[in-house]
Amino acid sequence: MLGKHLLGLYEKALPDDMSLPEKFGSAADMGFDYLEISVDESDKRISRLWLPEEELDALAAGIRRSGLYARSLCLSAHRRFPLGSADARTRRAALEIMRRAIRFSEALGIRMIQLAGYDVYYEPSTEESRRLFVCGLHEACREAEAHQVMLAMEIMDTELLCSISRFMKLKEEVRSPWFTVYPDMGNLSAWDRNDVLKELNLGIDEITAMHVKEALPESAGPDRFKRIPFGTGCVDFEGIFAHMEKLGYTGPYTIEMWDDGTGRSKEAITKAKNFISDRFDSAMSRMSLE
Numbered sequence: 001m002l003g004k005h006l007l008g009l010y011e012k013a014l015p016d017d018m019s020l021p022e023k024f025g026s027a028a029d030m031g032f033d034y035l036e037i038s039v040d041e042s043d044k045r046i047s048r049l050w051l052p053e054e055e056l057d058a059l060a061a062g063i064r065r066s067g068l069y070a071r072s073l074c075l076s077a078h079r080r081f082p083l084g085s086a087d088a089r090t091r092r093a094a095l096e097i098m099r100r101a102i103r104f105s106e107a108l109g110i111r112m113i114q115l116a117g118y119d120v121y122y123e124p125s126t127e128e129s130r131r132l133f134v135c136g137l138h139e140a141c142r143e144a145e146a147h148q149v150m151l152a153m154e155i156m157d158t159e160l161l162c163s164i165s166r167f168m169k170l171k172e173e174v175r176s177p178w179f180t181v182y183p184d185m186g187n188l189s190a191w192d193r194n195d196v197l198k199e200l201n202l203g204i205d206e207i208t209a210m211h212v213k214e215a216l217p218e219s220a221g222p223d224r225f226k227r228i229p230f231g232t233g234c235v236d237f238e239g240i241f242a243h244m245e246k247l248g249y250t251g252p253y254t255i256e257m258w259d260d261g262t263g264r265s266k267e268a269i270t271k272a273k274n275f276i277s278d279r280f281d282s283a284m285s286r287m288s289l290e
Contacts, residue, residue, distance in 0.1 A: 001033060002253055002276070002277065002280050003245075003280060003284060004250060005250065005251065005252055005253050006033040006034060006071070006251075006252040006253070007031075007032055007033050007252070007253055007254075007255070007273075007276075008027075008032055008033060008034040008035060008036050008071065008072065008252055008253070008254040008255070009027045009030070009032045009034075009035055009036065009254065009255050009269065010035075010036050010038065010074065010211075010254055010255065010256040010257060010258075011023055011035055011036060011037050011038040011074075012038050012040075012257075012258050012259060013255070013256075013257045013258060013259055013265060013268075013269050014026055014027070014259055014265055014269075015259050015261075015263075015265055016259070019062075020037065020059060020062070020063065021059070021062030021063055021065065021066060023035055024062075024063050024066035024068050024070075025065075025066040026266070027066070027068060028066045028067050028068050030266065030269055030270060030273065031273070032068070032273075033068065033252075034068050034069055034070070034071040034072070034252070035068060035070070036071070036072045036073070036074055036114075036254050037070055037072070037073045037074065037108075037110070038073075038074045038076070039073060039074070039075050039076070039077050039097075039101060039104075040074075040076045040077060040079075041076060041077050041079045041080035041081075045077070046077050046097065048104065049097060049100035049101055049103070049104050050100065051104070053107070056104070056107040056108070057107070059108065060107060060108050060109070063108065069109060070108040070109055070110050071109075071110060071111055071112065071252070072110060072111070072112045072113070072114060072209060072252075072254065073101060073104070073105055073110050073112070073113045073114065074114045075097075075098075075101050075113050075114060075115055075116065076116045077097050077101075078094055078097065078098075078115070078116050078118060078121075079116055079118060079121040079122070080121070080122070081093045081094040081097055082094060082118055082119060082120040082121055082122075082123075082129075082133070083095070083098075083119070083132065083133045083135075083136030083137065083140070084118075084119030084120045084125075084128075084129035084130060084131075084132040084133035084136065085120055085123065085129070085132070086120075086123060086128070086129065086132075091132060091136065094136060095136060095139060095140070098136075098139075098140045098143065099143055101113055102143055102144055102147050102149050103147075105147075105149045106147055106149065110149070111149065111150060112149070112150040112151075112152050112182075112208060112209060113144070113149060113150070113151050113152070114152050114153075114154050114182045114209070115140075115151055115152065115153050115154065116154060116156065117153050117154055117155070117156040117158075117160060117161030117167075118156065118158060118160065118161075119132070119133035119160055120133075121158075125160065130160070134170070134173050134174060137170075137174045137179070138174060141174060141176035141178055141179050142176075144176075144178045144179075145176060145177075145178045148178075149178070150178055150180060150208060151176075151178055151179050151180070152179075152180045152181060152182035152208050152209060153167055153170070153179070153180070153181050153182060154182050154183075154184055154187070154211070155167065155181070155182075155183045155184050155187045155188050156184075156187055157187055157190070157225040157226075162187070162191050162193075162194070163188070163191065163193070163194050163199055164181060164183060164188070164199040164200070164202050164203035164206075165199060165202060167181045167203065167206070168202060168203065168206070171206065180206045180207070180208040181203050181206045181207055181208070182207075182208060182209045182210065182211065183199075183200070183203065183207060183210050183211070184210075184211040184213055184256065185210060185211060185212055185213055185215075185235050185237065185240055186211070186213035186214055186215030186225060186228070186233070186235055186256075187211075187213070187215065187225060189215055189217075189233075189234050189235045189236070190215035190216060190217060190218065190224050190225055190233075190234065191218065192217060192218045196236070196239075196240065197239070197240075197243050200240070200243055200244065200247065201247070204247045204248075204249065207249065207251065208251055209251050209252050209253075209254060210244070210249075210251065210252070210253050210254070211253075211254050211255075211256045212237070212253050212254065212255045212256065212276055213228075213235070213255075213256040213257070214228040214229065214230045214231070214232065214233040214235055215228055215233050215234060215235055216228055216233045216234055217233075217234045226258065227257075227258055227260075230257075230271075230272050230275045230276065231275055237276065237279040237280075237283075238279045238280075238282050238283045238286070239283070241279060241280045241283035241284075242283035242284075242286060242287050245283070245284070245287060246287070253276075255269075255272055255273065255276060257269070257272055
């Protein structure tokens, strides 16, 4: 826990050669409340969405034995198969991935799917790609509503959805109670144009979870969004935690980080967890003195 908040860990913080149940067990041992599963653009992770029912049941049982729940899914497979693609076959694949992700979530008890806010990623973004993206989101939300699985849009590392302000404009087009926002502290802070606290004020009624991640400012260039050690970037974690408490936020926080392949993942995760816990405690102490 982080105060009264559930504290989760992103799956990719752990070595890729571990099974999902092993990763859940490791997260439990390190004091996390849940593990956020990743379905990225790799064939290996996308194939999870096509597991037969008996394998899904076995996976769910293995996760339960860890003592944790599978509460959220980070679905970044739409980078490779975007909803806004100019290719109709790719768009059909994107929607099938979406439907399969909702089925996968139902089977494992996942309540929230974090969506990657890209209309397209490996092809040019155009007015048409954005229109198709919105059309795809409408269909995704209808499916999610039918199965009562929340879709939550991440604030991204590209301009289309680089702020909560931009999400709120999208929300005017995609009007569904099952479509919310999942801000990433790092992504939100890395754009010079964003007043982070004002953005959080704007979106507080739609925020259903938050990623806790470090980032660098725009002057650092395009590689400023990932694998930045905690405490070396531009994110004011203490200020954000204090502000979210003032806004009455009681949702979860997920530490997002990546395994570096050195075999020291637990050490790195524990260091990051301690850093975040210290920033949260400092924020609460500061608030008590105000």
